[in-house]
Amino acid sequence: MAESFPAPSQTAFVQQLNFWARDASNESAALLGAFALGLFGHLPDEGSAAPVSLETLASRMGGTVRGTRSVIEPLVGLGFVRLEEGRGYSLPAASSFLRRPDFAARMREALGWWLVSAKLPEAVRTGAPVDWHGESRDLLGWYRKEFLEPRAPAPSATAADYDDRAARNFLRTQALVTSGEVGLLDALVSGLRPLAELAKATGSHPESLRTLLEVLVCMGLVRREAESFGYTELAGRSLDASSLPYFQRAFPATMDYWEAFGHLDEAVTQRKFRLDLRDPETARRIYQRNASRITGIFASHVKLGRKAAELVASMRSLKEARVLDVGTGSGVWGAAFGLADPTVHVTYLDSEHVLEQVKPNIAKLKLDGRARYWAGDCLSVDYGEGQYDLILLPQVIPALPPEALPRLFGQLARALRPRGLLIISGYLLTDRRDGPLDALYFALRRYVSNEGDVLSMPDFRRLLEPVGLTSSRGFDMPIQQVVIASRGEVPWPDGLPSR
Template identity: 25%
Template sequence: MLQMLNAGFTMRALCVAAELKIADRLAAGPRTLAELATATGTHQQSLGRLLRLLAGAGVFREEPDGRIALTPLGKCLRSDGPDSVRDWALYLGSPQLWEVLGALRDTVTTGEPAFPRVHGLPLWDYMSEHPDFAAPFHRWMSQQSAQHNAAVVAAYDFSPFRVVADIGGGQGSTLAAILQANPSLRGILLDLPQVVAHPAPLDEAGIAPRCEVIGGDMLRAVPEGADAYLVKRILMSFGDEQATTILGNCAAGAPAHGRVLAVEMVLPAGNEPSPAKTFDVLMLLQHTGARIRTEAEFTELFTAAGLRLTRIIPTASPNSILEGAPT
């Protein structure tokens, strides 16, 4: 119990280490505490106490000569590299989100998300007005998507389709990964106009000629012409009514032989720990109605949208692929 209660200190220390780019500064090799304090403009003794805590968690290591070294776990706090989680640490450790976490009791009492109450605006609107707060979140979304894409492509056979539409697909990194692995496919990318204005991943992957990029609102309509509609980590941010609308729009666009694919975390039954359970509380705090859903809740959602949930496919990531067929 004490370990759990004290975990907040480790989490906050990780955030400070990320802000100070300690892992980046150790990428070339161990450095003395004095060197790190000078480079970061911090109080040497206080920095040493912070790094000692994180060394106890396996993030850094104190060498016999007193220099500080980076461990394999600590490499995840570097700003570069495929396994970087630095931007997520910056987002979770931001003062704005800590204020929201502090209002968890109010959310549990009222059932209303804390973020709009604490900051006066819904999350997405607040991010639009505070780009410094939004920047690490958006970078993490791109980084996380790239980390999950290979797992999605490996777990599901997209080859029977002709056209895959990525709904709410950001700048297109997931669609790019799917089309790279399936040269016969064409793609459609839909997201808000300002989001798809510069779909760099499509250009970088060399598959832009096989894609149609459309600025639009998935809550209003989705483009026709695809036989597979993909919504990746979208439904968790919406309540049931809006999530049903998104799935229903996809179902309306899909042909009889088509499929609607939702890439989401599925909340497991039982008492075992799961990242989905932690993320569910974050959704509770951030958005009205947002949640990580159980298999039974997804079944109800798909049915209400005019879909039959045909199977749930696990991936080598926290996500599963929920496949729906039009009814």
């Protein structure tokens, strides 16, 4: 059997679980997509020639600049590609294995299982090969080969790392998703249970379920005693009856992007998006579901939003502040500011179907008396002039077309009152756009659904300064970051690290 992961701390284990649920497939998509695009054949070896610019690389691959950047940035963040500031990209000596024909063939074979792997629930229930476009595919056999059988040694530790991230991370995600779908994660909460009992509880074929359980053993989630299986100690503390529903909420969003990631090369070279969120009906379906999912964890996210409200309150008074929450989603950020001061009034702007889910959230907090609901498209409404003290953009920027941002920021700057603040929450990339990794994976997800981009502070300043918001900083908050911008009329808080 393949080696299991070393025993982590509880915090590290939870982080690993969340990575597998949310970001592991994004990472695999970038690493496999690079081979589908032939990216490494267009990079010079480091020191052998001048690095290649992003524009040149995109041209050589026949891809768009934005798409190429979305794929190569995670490779830089992981250290497999070298970025020389102001010059471009090259392949370091430790990544020479990426040119080997046998390694490329291995990656293409793994990519061939991407879309098939979404049929793992069917394979577990039936115990049979799955049909894929008229071809019988032994998906469970592939899982056994990848996780339960000895593997040939990799050319180097770096090659082994790339192989594991590319070829097995997305399979780990599907193992978790399938365990949730068939009810296995719930069935394991009660403790050690015989295989036959688990098979009956989940409606699964016993031997196929055994394969899935053994994969979960390799992942460190499950322990085995004879013919019985149960959570490991760390998994049992992380996936109890109260926390398991929260954890499983990530699965539907991950699966929304599965087909799109399986055709990442099409998006980069043909601008063909299998999940196109610029299509109104697709966007309505996905955003409505996202708002509903976030509503389920509304209370915990309000606490995080209140940290941002405290930061803003250290810069200027919130008394009688007029707040606009643009693209409110679940309403959580506007609610956090509404709770920060009893005189704050919040306008929640989003589409009508999203606002229908916002209203109960606000009513539960008894904030509806100081709330206004504004149904509209954030790119087409008239924001007016000097209307608001605070304007919130909660994870909105990555959902918007990059070409629309200059006009939007101009409108929002005009809508701010004197001493007004623009507060932007979400991921914030480093100045070199080479991290953090979770932000790069999120940016790739945005690209593959034909949405916007994740920005760095230099990116933000290029948008903010021309519209008069000349003072801006980024602050680390729990989970994500906050960018605050003003005309320079508001003093920055003392003692807080910022970018």
